[in-house]
Amino acid sequence: MRGEDQATMSHDARAQGTPDGRPSPGGTGRERRGGPRKRRRGLRITLAVLLVLLLAAGGTVYWLYSRLDGNLTGVDIDKALGDDRPEKPPTSGQNLLVLGSDSRAGAENKELGGGGYAGGARSDTAMVVHIPEGRSRAVAVSIPRDTLVSRPECTRADGSTVPAANRVMFNSVYAQVGPACVVKTVETMSAVRIDHYLEIDFAGFKDLVDAIGGVTVDVPQDIHDKASGLDLTKGPHRLDGTESLAYVRTRHGIGDGSDLGRIGLQQQFLLALLSEVKSQDLLGSPAKAYRIAGSATRSLTTDEGLASLTSLAEFGRSMNGVDPGTMETIMLPVAYDTQDPNRVVAAQPQAGDLWKAIREDRTIPSSAKKPPATGG
Numbered sequence: 001m002r003g004e005d006q007a008t009m010s011h012d013a014r015a016q017g018t019p020d021g022r023p024s025p026g027g028t029g030r031e032r033r034g035g036p037r038k039r040r041r042g043l044r045i046t047l048a049v050l051l052v053l054l055l056a057a058g059g060t061v062y063w064l065y066s067r068l069d070g071n072l073t074g075v076d077i078d079k080a081l082g083d084d085r086p087e088k089p090p091t092s093g094q095n096l097l098v099l100g101s102d103s104r105a106g107a108e109n110k111e112l113g114g115g116g117y118a119g120g121a122r123s124d125t126a127m128v129v130h131i132p133e134g135r136s137r138a139v140a141v142s143i144p145r146d147t148l149v150s151r152p153e154c155t156r157a158d159g160s161t162v163p164a165a166n167r168v169m170f171n172s173v174y175a176q177v178g179p180a181c182v183v184k185t186v187e188t189m190s191a192v193r194i195d196h197y198l199e200i201d202f203a204g205f206k207d208l209v210d211a212i213g214g215v216t217v218d219v220p221q222d223i224h225d226k227a228s229g230l231d232l233t234k235g236p237h238r239l240d241g242t243e244s245l246a247y248v249r250t251r252h253g254i255g256d257g258s259d260l261g262r263i264g265l266q267q268q269f270l271l272a273l274l275s276e277v278k279s280q281d282l283l284g285s286p287a288k289a290y291r292i293a294g295s296a297t298r299s300l301t302t303d304e305g306l307a308s309l310t311s312l313a314e315f316g317r318s319m320n321g322v323d324p325g326t327m328e329t330i331m332l333p334v335a336y337d338t339q340d341p342n343r344v345v346a347a348q349p350q351a352g353d354l355w356k357a358i359r360e361d362r363t364i365p366s367s368a369k370k371p372p373a374t375g376g
Contacts, residue, residue, distance in 0.1 A: 071297035074303065088193050089359065098128075100201075126143040128140070135318055139328045142266065142329070144170070170185070196303050200296070208296050209244045211288070211291050220268075230246040260344070330368070353368040
């Protein structure tokens with residue numbers, strides 16, 4: 001993040017409080033209008049989901065990646081959260097929390113993130129990806145980073161306890177307490193059991209897109225963002241890794257300049273990226289598949305259940321029937337907060353209806369796809 005983002009983060013750290021006591025699916029308010037085993041932490045959602053489908057596409061050659069096992073980082077979410085969690089659904093549906101952070105860990109991440117930024121990592125992007133029973137389709141729900149939520153009591157990796165708090169910025173939970181608390185916060189606000197956790201960083205995102213050979217996106221409008229350096233005209237463009245990173249992170253050049261506007265670009269890029277991978281003959285090019293997997297795993301953090309190439313490949317192969325063309329992308333229904341118009345809260349009853357449909361493995365009702373706040 002640059003300029004305004006840095007200022008926003010210091011403001012975010014002071015934000016406290018949450019909506020009412022019910023599960024509060026958050027929102028991302030407008031940014032100011034005038035204006036465990038360690039590895040590198042994650043940025044972009046898109047890549048984490050991609051890796052799973054990538055390994056699925058690799059199919060019978062996934063054994064080639066066994067030597068990459070050491071690249072993966074595992075976080076024991078189950079141990080950290082204990083038994084006080086939502087019940088597992090009776091169906092075989094799965095829910096993944098895919099997280100990206102704005103970590104500047106490592107020289108490459110620091111350079112990609114804009115250099116001199118010195119703050120801690122925050123969850124720059126978050127999606128709950130629901131794969132219904134049968135695993136032939138998927139739904140990705142974006143949680144705006146500026147959503148005010150109720151953070152439950154959590155335990156840090158060092159064993160210290162962080163008390164519950166209200167009206168906390170969703171993207172601050174990661175920095176203050178860590179990934180397990182992000183999972184617990186999402187489960188608290190949604191009552192949805194999270195089965196798996198995936199996270200990737202700036203450098204991993206860039207390198208993976210470059211390894212694929214770039215991604216073609218249809219830019220919806222001219223974008224001129226001085227903060228990110230992104231300068232694109234409306235229409236189709238083939239983006240390399242650096243350009244792709246700027247595209248999914250831009251907000252000053254789209255909509256009202258808030259995080260809500262760029263969520264649409266992130267979701268569009270996710271589908272384009274998955275389609276690109278699906279279209280490539282990875283079975284016919286083991287060397288390329290290995291190179292892509294290497295780029296991803298070096299920057300990937302998962303829950304313990306997926307923290308091996310074998311586990312990732314098996315899970316990915318089980319999702320081989322998911323067609324990116326049928327994947328539905330939704331933003332959590334949010335409304336601008338009445339106390340701070342630069343923040344958002346979960347809009348009811350739309351958000352409650354959305355989470356209920358996911359819990360029950362049902363089709364998302366159309367009413368839950370129309371947030372009062374759009375960022376347009």
